Amino acid sequence: MSILVNKNTRLLVQGITGNEGLFHTQQMVAFGTHVVAGVTPGKGGEWVLGNIPVFDSVKVAVNATGANTCVSFVPARFAADSIYEAADAGVPLIVCITEGIPVQDMMRVRNYLDQKGVRLVGPNCPGLLTPGEAKVGIIPGNIAIPGNIGVVSRSGTLTYEVLYALKMVGKGVSTCVGIGGDPINGTNFIDCLEMFNADPDTEKVVLIGEIGGTDEEKAAEYIAKYMKKPVVSFIAGQTAPPGKRMGHAGAIVEGGSGLAADKIKALNAAGVSVAAHPEEIPSLL
Amino acid sequence: MKLHEYQSKGLFARYGIPIPKGQVATTATEVRTIAKELGGWVVVKSQVLVGGRGKAGGIRLAKSPQEAEELAAQILSMEIKGLPVRKVLVDEAANIKSEIYLGITNDRAARKPVIMASAAGGIDIEEVARTSPEKIVKVHVDPLLGLKEYQARDIALGIEMPRELWRTFTQITFGLWRAYLECDATLAEINPLVITEDNRLVALDGKMVLDDNALFRHPDLAELRDLDAEVPSEIEARKYGLSFIKLDGNIGCMVNGAGLAMTTMDIIKLFGGEPANFLDIGGGAGSDKVAAALRIILTDPNVKAVLFNIFGGITRCDEVARGILTALAEVKPVVPMVIRLVGTNAEEGRQLLAQANMITAETLADAARKAVAAVSQATGGFPA
Numbered sequence: 001m002s003i004l005v006n007k008n009t010r011l012l013v014q015g016i017t018g019n020e021g022l023f024h025t026q027q028m029v030a031f032g033t034h035v036v037a038g039v040t041p042g043k044g045g046e047w048v049l050g051n052i053p054v055f056d057s058v059k060v061a062v063n064a065t066g067a068n069t070c071v072s073f074v075p076a077r078f079a080a081d082s083i084y085e086a087a088d089a090g091v092p093l094i095v096c097i098t099e100g101i102p103v104q105d106m107m108r109v110r111n112y113l114d115q116k117g118v119r120l121v122g123p124n125c126p127g128l129l130t131p132g133e134a135k136v137g138i139i140p141g142n143i144a145i146p147g148n149i150g151v152v153s154r155s156g157t158l159t160y161e162v163l164y165a166l167k168m169v170g171k172g173v174s175t176c177v178g179i180g181g182d183p184i185n186g187t188n189f190i191d192c193l194e195m196f197n198a199d200p201d202t203e204k205v206v207l208i209g210e211i212g213g214t215d216e217e218k219a220a221e222y223i224a225k226y227m228k229k230p231v232v233s234f235i236a237g238q239t240a241p242p243g244k245r246m247g248h249a250g251a252i253v254e255g256g257s258g259l260a261a262d263k264i265k266a267l268n269a270a271g272v273s274v275a276a277h278p279e280e281i282p283s284l285l
Numbered sequence: 286m287k288l289h290e291y292q293s294k295g296l297f298a299r300y301g302i303p304i305p306k307g308q309v310a311t312t313a314t315e316v317r318t319i320a321k322e323l324g325g326w327v328v329v330k331s332q333v334l335v336g337g338r339g340k341a342g343g344i345r346l347a348k349s350p351q352e353a354e355e356l357a358a359q360i361l362s363m364e365i366k367g368l369p370v371r372k373v374l375v376d377e378a379a380n381i382k383s384e385i386y387l388g389i390t391n392d393r394a395a396r397k398p399v400i401m402a403s404a405a406g407g408i409d410i411e412e413v414a415r416t417s418p419e420k421i422v423k424v425h426v427d428p429l430l431g432l433k434e435y436q437a438r439d440i441a442l443g444i445e446m447p448r449e450l451w452r453t454f455t456q457i458t459f460g461l462w463r464a465y466l467e468c469d470a471t472l473a474e475i476n477p478l479v480i481t482e483d484n485r486l487v488a489l490d491g492k493m494v495l496d497d498n499a500l501f502r503h504p505d506l507a508e509l510r511d512l513d514a515e516v517p518s519e520i521e522a523r524k525y526g527l528s529f530i531k532l533d534g535n536i537g538c539m540v541n542g543a544g545l546a547m548t549t550m551d552i553i554k555l556f557g558g559e560p561a562n563f564l565d566i567g568g569g570a571g572s573d574k575v576a577a578a579l580r581i582i583l584t585d586p587n588v589k590a591v592l593f594n595i596f597g598g599i600t601r602c603d604e605v606a607r608g609i610l611t612a613l614a615e616v617k618p619v620v621p622m623v624i625r626l627v628g629t630n631a632e633e634g635r636q637l638l639a640q641a642n643m644i645t646a647e648t649l650a651d652a653a654r655k656a657v658a659a660v661s662q663a664t665g666g667f668p669a
Contacts, residue, residue, distance in 0.1 A: 126598055160598055
């Protein structure tokens with residue numbers, strides 16, 4: 001078992017003919033993910049990697065291939081449109097890798113998807129990885145092994161760091177979810193904690209947060225009340241100067257809110273062990 | 286991207302929000318002429334992108350063109366919180382009956398825009414929010430529906446706006462909503478919105494912050510950026526699409542991914558060093574971007590060592606390695622360099638860099654320790 005993606009995932013890649021889309025489609029296929037279709041408007045009828053058909057629209061691609069998950073590599077200025085398109089085509093799970101989507105676009109997208117009951121992971125995220133089953137996005141497939149640790153993170157490469165550290169000591173992962181570094185995103189920490197709580201194959205959870213917003217504090221409240229499994233955490237940005245956006249659009253300490261210290265305090269109070277640096281995580285599990 | 290008061294109010298006026306008559310000037314003589322045209326009683330306001338201008342003496346009332354000129358001369362020679370005053374806004378003075386706060390921003394937690402208003406205007410709204418939150422009226426707007434008229438009325442009611450001004454207030458609220466929406470603002474704020482002695486509503490001061498990620502839709506607004514308020518290396522970095530923030534330490538950092546870049550700073554500090562910068566080369570960075578990043582790091586004379594921490598995902602380690610080689614050939618750095626490559630195409634990257642005389646590290650902790658040790662060696666055992 002796992003959450004969100006597994007061997008039954010039938011993946012559609014939006015922006016499949018672009019540089020990044022193509023490179024990571026290769027990687028996902030090599031990993032063993034069932035990539036059933038690609039979409040690039042204007043390139044319908046072409047083929048990618050020999051056997052993946054490219055379509056002009058998501059709707060046509062879903063009808064033809066039965067895709068049940070979308071991953072979008074579409075550039076920021078068109079990304080919101082690509083998410084609406086996937087949602088309107090009836091795809092229940094959309095993963096958006098794209099960084100730099102205007103925040104007002106994301107507010108509209110999120111409110112629209114909530115009304116439709118469609119799940120979005122990201123944007124500005126590395127996607128999902130269920131070792132041994134499926135990889136949807138850009139997480140390097142060889143840095144994690146199958147196991148019973150669930151990982152959820154606002155970051156990309158920092159997540160790889162943690163997966164790699166787990167692998168180095170022989171610890172495996174049920175599913176890793178990168179929820180993204182934007183201030184407005186789809187799936188959040190609590191959504192993932194709920195899913196891991198319910199997943200019989202997840203025994204422990206690693207939560208990787210960073211400065212900005214109050215999602216970690218809310219996750220801590222959820223953990224204190226409902227979490228049946230141990231949670232270990234790391235929070236990035238303890239040395240970040242206030243008022244500066246640390247790369248991620250959402251990573252900013254504003255008006256005294258979003259501090260790493262407050263998040264660590266809230267998590268500690270909820271019984272979560274917080275690591276001093278990511279390579280310390282395996283020893284806390 | 287922050288806009289100046291005069292830029293923000295200029296935009297407000299486009300959306301039908303009443304602003305005082307006024308003009309921007311860069312010299313005291315200009316200020317005198319403007320003050321004369323405006324009838325003598327004017328406010329001279331420094332235009333710098335920091336808060337607390339009033340407290341710093343950067344906003345002054347003048348009762349004659351002569352006084353306006355004198356005050357302008359003082360203000361134009363000031364520095365406010367390290368920023369030189371290069372421009373002043375000269376506005377006609379208003380007779381104020383009461384002051385209101387009206388602002389629109391993004392509520393992260395609610396995932397919606399929120400309009401905030403308070404009858405306690407003219408002061409720091411964050412302070413009001415802390416000390417007396419009951420004085421702030423908040424209305425969330427459905428981003429798919431947009432602002433509705435009843436919501437604007439609710440705000441007017443909530444702040445006890447006199448009934449005869451509801452109509453104008455509603456127009457102003459809609460104007461501010463459109464400015465927020467159409468400029469892709471993350472903050473559009475009138476503080477204060479005043480009721481004058483003759484019962485008019487006027488936006489005396491204004492502030493807008495725009496979403497950097499949306500500037501591609503607004504090339505005209507992108508040009509309003511004030512480079513004075515920014516560090517030169519950060520301006521240079523933006524040209525290459527690099528996310529760079531200068532810090533005070535001596536270990537330069539080049540990392541891919543914002544979370545990992547922050548973590549690299551944190552771990553340097555944890556092991557007793559001080560990071561010289563935050564730098565995220567971004568996903569999928571090519572060699573030219575990497576080369577630019579290294580040049581920017583090395584222009585900082587404080588940098589005594591450079592730590593590269595690349596965990597390949599969307600970024601390919603071989604591309605990063607090529608960028609490093611390009612930059613090394615060009616810059617010929619003398620400081621020690623510690624490198625850690627893991628993930629996509631890491632092996633190819635390592636092979637490319639085998640001849641480059643860099644200190645290699647396996648883990649993040651190992652890399653941080655080696656960088657801190659290299660600095661301490663370079664500075665004769667005195668870190669930072």
